[in-house]
Amino acid sequence: MYVAVKGGEAAIANAHRLLADRRRGDRSLPSITIEQVVEQLGLAVDRVMAEASLYDRALAALAVRQARGDMIEAIFILRAYRTTLPRFGYSEPVDTARMKVERRVSATYKDLPGGQLLGPTFDYTHRLLDPSLIGEDAVDEPALKEPGEHVMRVSDILDGEGLIEGDGQMPEGHVMGDLTREPMEFPMARDLRLQALARGDEGFLLALAYSTQRGYGRTHPFVGEVRIGEVEVELELPELGFAVSLGTVRVTECQMVNQFKGSAKQPPQFTRGYGLVFGQSERKAMSMSLVDRSLRTDEFDEDIVAPAQDQEFVISHADNVQATGFVEHLKLPHYVDFQAELDLVRRMRREYEPAQPGGKNVMKEAAE
């Protein structure tokens, strides 16, 4: 027999009404606009876009506002929204060599073509709370200088000497996978892993990346380069037979250079991990590149001895929408399941207690 229990409707409606009230907050304060969120909380917007796996600054800002600043809730909302839209197609791969660079640093070469461009970075700030931001803040216009030469890729420098592995190819005949179209299967090819990592939770990937540095699957990394800037998105139009530009998206790319690997057939050379993320997020791009490298155990015949090397562990738990869904569902009514378990434990106690010296024969019915 199945008995439906009802009665939550009014409570739910009022709870959502209360949520709307709390989201709006003190009515004597002006409501924040989407444009303000885009402009002034831009990195929150970027994180939501990256982990929702949907590039749209305005919609991501709306999600941040709707979620009261709860990032995973905002990511969830935006991820849900994308399922309502039709897929027009796949873009041409973006060309990060032609990026309009807004920041580029290398930890491996001091003097390299294009130079060290710090851009709008938190690095070298003192991380002191700035009371001047409490009120209206007047900010200086940025300094300007004549732009220098083309910002060359660090991997191309090492590649010229053959001291570093190539950009990474898939085996002949490999069909590129799409996580949004096929269920996950392991072992998972590197292209699919990169897609999963690109939308993976920043905190989770950061922790895994950190674990590799602390010795759990160490790869001895150097940041070959991190670059942030806009790249062009091109889509082939079948009705015309050529690709056209749709505009630009801002991405962060990290080329991690890792310690050598060689074999009888191949001379020792640096190996690489790759990170590419929507928006400005070098923490995420760096973490992704470290984890990408640590997961490439099959290519380098490495033993899997640490969590960050175990692709099933990493990829299955990187998606925070899935993770929060399964963890948070525990708070939903489980009354019947729990009653069944309660009955079971009572039965076990009835069998256990008489056997004890001086044990009671009858238990008080507690939770009814």
Next chain:
Amino acid sequence: MEAVTTEAARTGEDAQIIARRRESMRLLARATLGELSAAWGAIGSKPEVAPVRGPETGLVMVRGRMGGGGAPFNLGEATVSRATVRLATGEVGHGQLLGTDKERARFAAIFDALFQNDAYRAGVEALHEKIAARLDAEDRRKAEETAATRVDFFTMVRGED
């Protein structure tokens, strides 16, 4: 223009026509609604425009390449709005751009169609120039801001000898 096939398009004059149209579409995808509607308003005798498809919003899966230049992978999706229109004179125009602004996509399609019509091309080229000038100024400004954050290393000699 519409009848140009993929094979024939790869040679000579056709390739030039395609290059010009690609550049036109690249600029139209970046035009603001203000630029588009002002250019539309400036056209004296407006042609009749019939919608063929959309405007509609959907998704394009953006691809990257492992290592920057290696095998492609799916990075994540982006919102894209697109429209197709036909002028009374027969030209078919396509508009497609990032974001959810359907009105801009519809305008981009109209100007793509107008670009193929000799009577209107000059007007579209004037719009191109306006968009390109704005984009160049924005890019220039950003590049200068970034250049100002370039590190100028110098070494200091310390100690004796």
